[in-house]
Amino acid sequence: MIILSEEFKRTLKRFFTNPSAIIGVTILIFFVMIAIFAPWIAPPKLPNNRNLDKAQSLLDNFTEDNKDLIIQELKEFWNDNYLFAEDDYIEMSVLMEKIKEYQKKQISIDELKAYIKELTDIYILNETYYNKFEEETNKVIRQLKQEFVKAEKKYNNSIVYSNMIKNLEEIEDSEKFIKYANNLVEEFNKNFIKSINFDPYIMPNVTTTRTPIPPSQEHPFGIVNQKDIFYGVIWGTRTAFEIGLIVVAISTAIGLFVGSVAAYFGGWLEEVLMRITDIFMSIPFMLAAMVLTTILGLGIKNMMIALIVFGWMVTARLIRGNILQAKNEQYVMAAKALGVSDFFVIVKHILPNTIFPVLINATMRIGSMVITAAALSFLGLGAPQGYADWGSILSYSRDWIIGGTNPTQYWFTILYPGIAMILFVIGWNLLGDALRDIFDPRMRH
Amino acid sequence: MKGGQVLINTKQPLLKVENLHVHFKTEDGIIKAVNGVNFELFSGETLAIVGESGSGKTVTALSTIRLLDENGWISEGKIRYKDIDVLALSDNQLRKIRGKEISMIFQEPMTALNPVFTIGDQIIESLELHLDMGKQEARNRAIELLTKVGIPEPERRIDQYPHELSGGMRQRAMIAMALSCNPSILIADEPTTALDVTIQAQILELMKELQKEFQMSIIFITHDLGVVAEMADRAIVMYGGEVVESADIITIFKKPRHPYTWGLMNSIPRIDRDEERLLSIPGVVPNPLNFPKGCKFSNRCFFADKKCIEENPNLEEIEANHFSRCWHIDRMLREMHKVKEGER
Numbered sequence: 001m002i003i004l005s006e007e008f009k010r011t012l013k014r015f016f017t018n019p020s021a022i023i024g025v026t027i028l029i030f031f032v033m034i035a036i037f038a039p040w041i042a043p044p045k046l047p048n049n050r051n052l053d054k055a056q057s058l059l060d061n062f063t064e065d066n067k068d069l070i071i072q073e074l075k076e077f078w079n080d081n082y083l084f085a086e087d088d089y090i091e092m093s094v095l096m097e098k099i100k101e102y103q104k105k106q107i108s109i110d111e112l113k114a115y116i117k118e119l120t121d122i123y124i125l126n127e128t129y130y131n132k133f134e135e136e137t138n139k140v141i142r143q144l145k146q147e148f149v150k151a152e153k154k155y156n157n158s159i160v161y162s163n164m165i166k167n168l169e170e171i172e173d174s175e176k177f178i179k180y181a182n183n184l185v186e187e188f189n190k191n192f193i194k195s196i197n198f199d200p201y202i203m204p205n206v207t208t209t210r211t212p213i214p215p216s217q218e219h220p221f222g223i224v225n226q227k228d229i230f231y232g233v234i235w236g237t238r239t240a241f242e243i244g245l246i247v248v249a250i251s252t253a254i255g256l257f258v259g260s261v262a263a264y265f266g267g268w269l270e271e272v273l274m275r276i277t278d279i280f281m282s283i284p285f286m287l288a289a290m291v292l293t294t295i296l297g298l299g300i301k302n303m304m305i306a307l308i309v310f311g312w313m314v315t316a317r318l319i320r321g322n323i324l325q326a327k328n329e330q331y332v333m334a335a336k337a338l339g340v341s342d343f344f345v346i347v348k349h350i351l352p353n354t355i356f357p358v359l360i361n362a363t364m365r366i367g368s369m370v371i372t373a374a375a376l377s378f379l380g381l382g383a384p385q386g387y388a389d390w391g392s393i394l395s396y397s398r399d400w401i402i403g404g405t406n407p408t409q410y411w412f413t414i415l416y417p418g419i420a421m422i423l424f425v426i427g428w429n430l431l432g433d434a435l436r437d438i439f440d441p442r443m444r445h
Numbered sequence: 446m447k448g449g450q451v452l453i454n455t456k457q458p459l460l461k462v463e464n465l466h467v468h469f470k471t472e473d474g475i476i477k478a479v480n481g482v483n484f485e486l487f488s489g490e491t492l493a494i495v496g497e498s499g500s501g502k503t504v505t506a507l508s509t510i511r512l513l514d515e516n517g518w519i520s521e522g523k524i525r526y527k528d529i530d531v532l533a534l535s536d537n538q539l540r541k542i543r544g545k546e547i548s549m550i551f552q553e554p555m556t557a558l559n560p561v562f563t564i565g566d567q568i569i570e571s572l573e574l575h576l577d578m579g580k581q582e583a584r585n586r587a588i589e590l591l592t593k594v595g596i597p598e599p600e601r602r603i604d605q606y607p608h609e610l611s612g613g614m615r616q617r618a619m620i621a622m623a624l625s626c627n628p629s630i631l632i633a634d635e636p637t638t639a640l641d642v643t644i645q646a647q648i649l650e651l652m653k654e655l656q657k658e659f660q661m662s663i664i665f666i667t668h669d670l671g672v673v674a675e676m677a678d679r680a681i682v683m684y685g686g687e688v689v690e691s692a693d694i695i696t697i698f699k700k701p702r703h704p705y706t707w708g709l710m711n712s713i714p715r716i717d718r719d720e721e722r723l724l725s726i727p728g729v730v731p732n733p734l735n736f737p738k739g740c741k742f743s744n745r746c747f748f749a750d751k752k753c754i755e756e757n758p759n760l761e762e763i764e765a766n767h768f769s770r771c772w773h774i775d776r777m778l779r780e781m782h783k784v785k786e787g788e789r
Contacts, residue, residue, distance in 0.1 A: 266515070330557040337512055337632075338544035338571045338622070342536075348570070352561040 014438045021438065024430025027423055035237040042234040044200035046193060051077055052185055059185065062178055070181055074165055077188060082158035088124050089155035092148045095119060099141055109134070157191065201235055201388045203227040212400055212410045222412035225396040227386065229412065233420050235388035239300070240424055243373045244366035247307045252362045254308070255315025262316070263323035264346070274320070281313045286375065293381045300389070303373060303382045311369070315358055322354035329353070360436045367428035374421060393417040458485035458525075459662055460509060460547075460630060465522035467504050467513065467686075476733045478504045478517070480686040483760075486630065491656065491663040493677035493694075495670065495709070499730045501686035502666050506632045509664075510543050526630075545575040548628035552635040554615035558607035564591075564618040565603035568625050575626045590621040593658075595651060613644035620651065624659060631656075632664045637672060649675055670713050674698060682706045685730070685741030688760055692767040702769040704746050704777055740772070748773040748780070 015021050034041060055073035058066045095115060102112045113133055119125040125147065133140050164184050171177045205226040207213060213223040221229035258277065262270040292306035326332060327350065335349045370390070376382040377391025378398070386392075397413035467479035479501045486492050494502040508519055511531065524531040526546065534542070551557035559567060565587050572583040584603070591599035594617040607615055616636060623631055633652065637645040649672065656663055665676055673680055674694065681691040682705060690703040701707045708726035728745045737743045743753040752772055760770045771777065 330551050330553055331559040333512065334549070334551055334557045334619075334622075335559070335570075336543065337510065337549040339540040339542070339574060340544075340570065341540055348562075349559050353559070 011438060015434065018434045018437055020430040021434030024427050024432075024434055027427030028431060031237055031241070031424060031427065034234055035241050038234050038238055039200065042228075042231045044198075044231075044235075045204050046189075047196070047198060051080060052188055052192075055181075056185055059178060059181055062174065064174060067174075067177065071165065071169055074168070074181070074184060074188075078158070078161055078165060081188075082154070082161060085151070085155045085158035089151045091119060091122075091124055092151040095144065096148050099144065103141075109137075161187070201239065202386050203232050203235070203388050212397075212413050215412055221416040224393065224400065224410070224413040227393070227396065229393055229416050232388045232393045233390065233416055236390045236393065236417070236420065237424075239383070239387070239389045240370045240373075240421075243300070243304060243307075244370045244424075244428070247304050247311060247369050247373075248362050248366045251308045251311035252315050252358065252365075255312035256319055256358065258312065259316035259319035260323060263320045263327070270320075273316075277313045277316050280310060283310065285310050286372070289372070289376060290379065290381055293376060298381060298384060300383050300387065303376055306376075307369060307372060311365075314361065314365075318361060319354060319358050322357060323350055326350045326353045356436065360432045363432035363435060364429050367425035370424055371421065390417040390421050394421075456487055459488045459527065460486040461523075461525045462505070462509065463523040463525075465505065465508060465524065466520045467501070467508055467517060468520045469514070469517040471516065474734055478686050478733060479508065482522075482681075482683070482686075482688055484681055484688070484691070486662050486664060488629070488662055489656075489660055490678040491665055491676050493665045493667060493673040493680040494683060495667060495673055495680055496683035497668055497730050499733065500683040502683045503634055504686075505683070506549075506634060506664050506666050509630075509632070510547050510549070511539060512543070512549075541575070544571050544623075544628070545626040546628055547630040547632065548623040548626065549632040549634065550616070550619050550623045550636050553639050554612055554619050555607075555639070557619055558615055558622075560607055563604050563606055564610070564615075564622075568603075568618070568622050571622060571625045587621070587625070590625055591618065593655070594618070594621045594624075595647075596621070612640055613647065616640060616644075616648055617651065620648075620655070624655060627659055628661060630662045630664065632666070634666045635668070636665075638667070638669070645672075652676070670698075670709055682709070685736050686733070687741060687770065688768070689742065689771070690767075690769045691760075696767050700767075702763055702767065702774050702777070703771050704748055704773075705742050707777065707781065708747075740770075748776050 052073075055070055055077065058070050058073065098107065098112050098115050101107045102109065113130065116125060116130045116133060120127045120130050125144075129140055129144060161184070164180070164187075168177065168180055168184065171180060206219065206228050207223055207226050210225055212225075213219070215222040219228045219230060221233060223229065258273050262273040288310045289303075289306040292309060293303050296302035296305060332345060332349055335345050340349070373382055374389070374391030374394060377389050378395040380395060383389035383392045394414060394417050397410065397417075400410040400413050401407075462482060462484050465479055465482045466477070469476040469478055482501070482505050484492065484494075494505060496502045504513070504517070507513055509524055509526070509531065511519070511534075513519070519532060522532075526542065529542070531539070531542070558564060562570075565584065568587040568590060569578075569580070569583040572578045572586055573580075576583075578586065588599045588603055591602060596602050596614060596617050602610070602614070602618075607618070610618065620636075631652075636652070637648050640648060652663065653676070655661075663676070665673070667673060677694050679691070679693045680697050681688050682697070682703065683689065684705050690697070690701065690706045692700075692702075697706065698710070701710055705726070712725045726745055731737075731744065737754060739755045739757050740746070740749065740753040741757070743749040746753065748771075750773075756772075758770050758772045760768050763769050763774065
């Protein structure tokens with residue numbers, strides 16, 4: 001224990017006396033903070049349910065006389081939204097029963113379909129469930145079960161809310177009343193936002209004109225294609241981390257597996273694996289990623305899959321080369337001569353000597369992966385329209401690069417997302433450099 | 446220490462290697478690195494295996510704990526350690542012998558220690574593995590071992606990385622590692638070759654002391670006859686994967702009976718002779734695939750004739766416990782005589 005902490009202290013000391021480590025870590029901490037506090041730095045404009053507006057405004061200008069009116073409003077809202085929750089829930093539970101019976105082959109498919117038809121007729125279910133039932137029975141049943149869970153939740157909520165309204169009627173004290181009512185309105189709204197699948201990553205439109213608007217007090221980075229660049233840059237930080245970390249983590253894991261299996265087992269297995277690696281390497285990365293993204297369909301997830309599929313080869317080669325080299329080192333022989341088992345020779349003696357280049361490579365790749373993703377987004381292949389992603393904002397600026405009256409007129413469309421991206425990459429690169437200097441004992445002087 | 450062969454031979458050997466054949470598969474074909482080597486190692490003695498690079502001396506020693514590269518295998522032979530048939534052991538059983546019973550030190554102290562672990566870690570690893578020691582106990586023992594091998598300030602050194610130590614210190618740490626479990630046999634593969642001459646002497650002295658203290662046998666692999674004279678009780682000279690001569694150390698130096706051994710002796714610089722040039726054995730050890738058909742040494746031998754090229758001599762016992770593999774010992778003796786006359 002004492003040994004460990006001593007060593008740990010030394011490592012920390014080395015880390016914090018390394019200038020590139022400090023700069024890199026500072027930049028990255030800055031980005032992490034932005035990513036974490038994005039909802040506070042650039043609060044998404046949550047949509048409000050119009051039907052609650054009146055209750056809200058009454059609450060904001062509260063007088064004792066309004067009490068009944070507010071309760072009235074909330075009751076109406078409840079009636080509009082939750083009155084049928086119980087019925088829906090009962091109908092859905094019957095449907096679940098029928099599905100169970102169907103699965104036990106106690107009723108025919110037609111009977112079940114007839115019941116689904118009934119439910120679609122009273123607008124409890126979407127018609128597609130009925131239409132697609134025969135084609136994709138299992139999938140539809142799975143979705144119906146999810147619908148049931150939703151209905152159950154809504155029913156439970158309806159009971160909670162109706163109780164809350166009842167409680168509200170009994171509250172005498174106005175301050176307590178306001179607090180309680182506000183709470184209820186908030187709850188209603190939260191459920192509303194959930195029900196319309198609100199996504200804060202979609203940049204909202206803030207103007208009606210497409211022409212970029214230069215930075216102002218309200219929109220500090222300016223506006224391009226109706227989107228607030230500030231909002232996009234802040235929320236895009238999360239996207240950048242998501243893409244960088246996930247893609248690099250998975251592709252590095254794949255590379256490590258392929259490379260180490262090839263190096264340990266050797267023979268024809270190594271030959272096959274390394275030739276596959278060569279084949280993947282021979283395809284131009286950008287082109288391959290573009291084609292695969294197009295095949296899989298646009299979107300962040302598919303873009304990430306494409307980047308992973310064509311991003312593991314360097315790691316595989318690196319680890320294989322390192323292991324082959326380390327395998328012939330005398331300390332491996334020495335460890336074997338001491339009677340250390342193969343597994344521990346690999347884990348304790350070979351991996352620590354081979355993993356550093358891979359980790360450093362991975363760290364640096366996180367930054368460059370974000371650039372690649374931005375390039376794909378720039379080409380229109382990555383993030384969907386309006387998604388908060390640095391590359392997407394840059395792709396908006398494509399239309400305005402030439403500018404209006406002079407080429408630099410719309411400088412802000414490219415500058416802010418560009419700066420964010422450059423800082424992000426520099427941060428990871430500096431960290432990677434510093435890690436190599438610090439953790440690789442062979443580099444210690 | 447020297448000349449104890451009569452006494453030694455009456456005892457049961459600690460390690461007995463019989464008719465050992467080791468082959469390696471390479472892209473150019475199968476290399477027969479060791480061909481029919483026999484030797485015995487007795488308790489407490491030092492056996493030197495002498496030869497040039499590629500003579501099979503290291504492979505012979507490594508075979509005793511089956512520590513061969515993946516492409517190599519023992520194709521024939523018997524290896525007995527005490528009453529254990531080493532070749533019949535499972536990997537698990539073998540690991541219990543390695544490091545605990547038969548331990549090894551290597552030529553390059555620079556590379557034989559793992560650069561990412563402190564020397565303490567590496568000694569403790571072996572202690573935990575074989576002796577079931579706890580962390581603290583193993584650490585204390587490691588410090589004790591480092592003191593024994595003459596490393597100053599062991600409490601500080603134990604937490605240092607190999608690159609923070611000098612070559613001699615590393616070799617001492619390596620020895621501490623090898624001796625950690627009190628092995629009965631220590632295989633030393635050219636342990637002093639990579640060191641400065643002054644450090645060499647210190648390490649050899651240390652090994653002698655430790656041998657006495659731990660009462661172990663040493664197999665000393667080297668090409669340096671000076672070291673052999675210093676350390677060994679008996680020596681086997683190897684060439685081309687075969688034993689060409691074996692005897693106790695005095696006999697080997699006083700009465701070499703193989704042209705190769707004689708050649709090796711002549712290539713040691715000697716202060717008592719005033720020679721313009723050192724005599725050396727002409728040529729180099731051929732590629733193992735291209736050894737001559739008959740006597741392996743025939744293409745470099747001063748005495749070689751047609752018979753040598755066609756037929757490999759057997760290893761004959763020319764006097765008690767002195768073996769040689771040569772057709773022309775008589776001619777060689779005459780030649781040696783002439784040289785001696787010339788010296789006078």
